[in-house]
Amino acid sequence: DQQxxxxxxxxxxxxxxxxxxxxxxxxxxFDYFLWYKKYPAEGPTFLISISSIKDKNEDGRFTVFLNKxxxxxxxxxxxxxxxxSAVYFxxxxxxxxxxxxxxxxxxxxxxxxx
Amino acid sequence: xTGVTQSPTHLIKxxxxxxxxxxxxxxxxxxxxxxxxxxGQGPQFIFQYYREEENGRGNFxxxxxxxxxxxxxxxxxxxxxxxxxxxxxLCASSLATRNYNEQFFGPGTRLxxx
Numbered sequence: 148d149q150q151x152x153x154x155x156x157x158x159x160x161x162x163x164x165x166x167x168x169x170x171x172x173x174x175x176x177f178d179y180f181l182w183y184k185k186y187p188a189e190g191p192t193f194l195i196s197i198s199s200i201k202d203k204n205e206d207g208r209f210t211v212f213l214n215k216x217x218x219x220x221x222x223x224x225x226x227x228x229x230x231x232s233a234v235y236f237x238x239x240x241x242x243x244x245x246x247x248x249x250x251x252x253x254x255x256x257x258x259x260x261x
Numbered sequence: 262x263t264g265v266t267q268s269p270t271h272l273i274k275x276x277x278x279x280x281x282x283x284x285x286x287x288x289x290x291x292x293x294x295x296x297x298x299x300x301g302q303g304p305q306f307i308f309q310y311y312r313e314e315e316n317g318r319g320n321f322x323x324x325x326x327x328x329x330x331x332x333x334x335x336x337x338x339x340x341x342x343x344x345x346x347x348x349x350x351l352c353a354s355s356l357a358t359r360n361y362n363e364q365f366f367g368p369g370t371r372l373x374x375x
Binding site: 153189190196236238254 | 265267292294296301302303304305306309317319351353355357363364365366367368369
């Protein structure tokens with residue numbers, strides 16, 4: 148049973164346009180959400196996060212939106228750059244749990260074309 | 262500040278053998294988590310260690326075991342290797358405080374079981 152779902156395996160956008168990556172979750176206990184970026188042959192790199200007490204968090208070109216009622220979050224990248232081409236993972240955790248386990252989606256491969 | 266390092270980078274084993282993977286945590290971090298990333302999947306939580314004690318375990322059999330040392334480095338041991346154990350094994354370190362949720366990943370060890 149996948150508790151974090153990224154339904155788009157891949158996304159292709161033009162340089163300078165907006166990239167929107169989506170993520171859905173099913174576990175109501177999740178209260179903290181993170182996005183990681185992964186290049187080939189490297190480990191995932193933390194990108195941006197959001198707590199369930201917020202509905203938006205912005206960091207430079209990256210903005211994460213959280214819709215708790217829909218159990219949906221999205222990552223917006225504006226403007227997209229070729230260096231953003233990577234696999235993006237959505238992850239979630241229950242901060243009230245006894246450990247810091249992250250539950251990941253399967254990832255979305257973003258390709259930004261020059 | 263030193264990041265998370267893992268060794269070896271790549272490893273080839275045969276079915277039934279045993280393997281030990283190693284991880285050095287980021288400086289100042291006291292918690293280490295291990296994840297398995299199979300091809301086309303997101304990272305799956307194996308277990309977490311905090312102050313040398315196991316602090317949560319995912320849906321993995323007992324032949325997956327671990328250790329955390331006083332310097333917070335860690336080992337993942339897998340006995341009786343199976344073909345399905347072929348994957349990228351990721352180590353992530355974090356600081357176990359209430360408001361600190363990010364985990365920082367190493368580059369991973371690619372294990373191939375023949």
